[in-house]
Amino acid sequence: METNLGSVNIPPLRPRTALRLAPSGLEVKISFPVEVQNAAEIDVRVTQEILKELDREPKLKMVGSDIPTIHQITDLPGSKAGASPA
Numbered sequence: 001m002e003t004n005l006g007s008v009n010i011p012p013l014r015p016r017t018a019l020r021l022a023p024s025g026l027e028v029k030i031s032f033p034v035e036v037q038n039a040a041e042i043d044v045r046v047t048q049e050i051l052k053e054l055d056r057e058p059k060l061k062m063v064g065s066d067i068p069t070i071h072q073i074t075d076l077p078g079s080k081a082g083a084s085p086a
Contacts, residue, residue, distance in 0.1 A: 015032035034042045 013033035015030060017031075018029040020027045020029070030046075032042075032046075
């Protein structure tokens with residue numbers, strides 16, 4: 001099955017952040033669009049940059065562990081479950 005997205009208006013893809021105050025501290029969620037074939041490399045680069053920033057002065061305190069937990073989210077808002085890429 002072929003999909004034509006020529007008439008769909010898609011705004012520029014940009015990173016998004018969300019802050020949440022949790023019982024354990026401030027949680028930051030960072031979502032950014034990447035091409036699937038580059039996702040692993042970009043994940044490593046972003047993780048390295050986050051860890052570098054955590055080591056800068058003034059020091060940020062990690063709560064719960066020495067290394068932050070980073071999760072890949074595959075269920076994106078607006079995507080249909082089971083939909084295959086065009």
